[in-house]
Amino acid sequence: MTYSSELLKGTLKTIVLKLLSDNKKMYGYEITMRVRELTQDRIQITEGALYPTLHALEADGLVRTEIEHIGKRMRKYYSLSPAGKTTTREKVNELAAFMQTMAQLLDLQPKLR
């Protein structure tokens, strides 16, 4: 990562959920590429972090999967369950509030509006 990567800890689930809420369905590789794109390569999600996270979200019932076959290669699409939609809103709000608090603590005069 461009950022000393420990900052990303704890935010990955929220990022994934948010992307899914904006895109109906996405597959793992697509998510890593989209994040790089959206952050101008500043945040790069590694596969070792992403796949376990996706599996955990599925185990928690927050996402559903469907497998698609593109030629001989497979793609596992993830989409939000109803519970996942609720959780996404909560997580995004929580992260926004946290960032606001951090910005204030670090004297960064934030305005999330």
Next chain:
Amino acid sequence: MTYSSELLKGTLKTIVLKLLSDNKKMYGYEITMRVRELTQDRIQITEGALYPTLHALEADGLVRTEIEHIGKRMRKYYSLSPAGKTTTREKVNELAAFMQTMAQLLDLQPKLR
């Protein structure tokens, strides 16, 4: 913590350094109290996290210590070394940039100005 605490991961060192840069010298207990105060109890640093962090900062040469005796009780004051001051600026800037990127990614229309 009020926030699901995994969000705090990776930010503790930066918080401590920033406080020391604003206050010349502080001791551990004081830091925990100050953070609670500044964040209206929303961020609560535990001693189990703080003391190892302070020791690590010292081992890295970023802070200096001096012990003071208040009656029979001791206080270990921490203050930034020259290297610590540089690192503080870097870490705070990095965290600010990270938050900006996150806000953008999560569609929060930030303005850190």
Next chain:
DNA sequence: CCGGATACATTATTTTCTTATGTATATTCG
């Protein structure tokens, strides 16, 4: 036909916390 991209996945290790515990002194309040 070969290297880079696409696409899934797991494992060992590391980092960074939490929770629990320990020790001790000082203060407040009924």
Next chain:
DNA sequence: CGAATATACATAAGAAAATAATGTATCCGG
């Protein structure tokens, strides 16, 4: 005045969540 709370340091076991490395396999462009 004594008990609870606050002050003040510290460490240790365990958990969480990444990283880095590795593995397998297909697809595509030059």
